[in-house]
Amino acid sequence: MYETYLRLDILVWDSERAVIRAARCKLALSARRDPALRGARKRFYRDMLRHHADAQRLVAQFRL
Secondary structure: OHHHHHOOOOOOOOOHHHHHHHHHHHOOHHHHHOHHHHHHHHHHHHHHHHHHHHHHHHHHHHOO
C-alpha cells in the first residue's frame, strides 16, 4: 500500500482531506460506488492516512 501512497502525488504537509481526495481518484468508478466494497474503501483510505501521518512524523523528526 505504501507504493500507492507514493503515487498519490501529494505533498507531505497536505491536509488529510487532500489525501482522501487524491486516493479517491485512484479508485475505479465501480469500486467507489459499490456498497459491498465499503469496508475495503474504508481500509484503503485509513491506510493512506496512516502512511501520510507516518511521512509527516518522519519529516518533522528530521526537519526536512
